Amino acid sequence: MTSVSETGATLTISSKTYSAWSLRGWLLCRLAGLEVTEKMVANDAANRAELLLLSPSVLVPRLTWKGAGVWDTLAIAEFLNEQFPDAGLFPKDPIARAHCRSISGEIHSGFTNLRSALPMNLKVRHEKFPVFSGARPDIERIEAIWIDCLQTYGGPFLFGKAPTVADAMYAPVTTRFVTYAVALPPECSAYCRTIAEWAPMREWTEAARAEPEEMEELDVEF
Secondary structure, eight states, rough: OOOOOOOOOEEEETTTTTTTHHHHHHHHHHTTTTOOOEEEESHHHHHHHHHHHOOOOOOOOEEEEETTESSSHHHHHHHHHHHTTTSSSSOOHHHHHHHHHHHHHHHHHHHHHHHSSSSSOOOOOOOSOOOOOGGHHHHHHHHHHHHHHHHHHHHSSSBBSSOOOHHEEEEEEHHHHHHHHHHHHHHEEHHHHHHHHHHHHHHHHHHHHHHHOEEEEEEOOO
């Protein structure tokens, strides 16, 4: 992604290594085909104060474009869908589109035990990580969502041959499962590989590996 956006769009994000919400917002922009200038926010008091002026909830990502400031991932998805209706952010079929919105909303608002037990970290691999038992129902629910979608729409993405908002929303979960070597059904393991091989995901992961080792995650991400 270029350092200067021809569109004038700015996406405020934090660590690419740790920030699941930043990854989601960035993938949504890539799905829409919107070129953005990335504005990195570090985890210190000054930048938290700056973010507070940008967003009342002190959360990233935040998309600034055409006079609009949009800082919730689902709001960003809907805003981009309005701006780029032919980009395919949501499935064309209305039933599939409702399904996509439902599972995207579920990951947006739920799975708190999974978030706390398996924080996103793209620089490490744990082959024998003790998964908190409270996170197991979250893992099983995500497996059920993925298998249902893959069987219903034929894969390799959740709603068929092309990625949608749902894939952007669940992409950080696939990295968590890989980082902590979570045992998954074959269909789910294949889906994790699909996301890992997705070109925007490879680009993000390479950038994460280049981040300074001392960079700290934002605690609001978990």
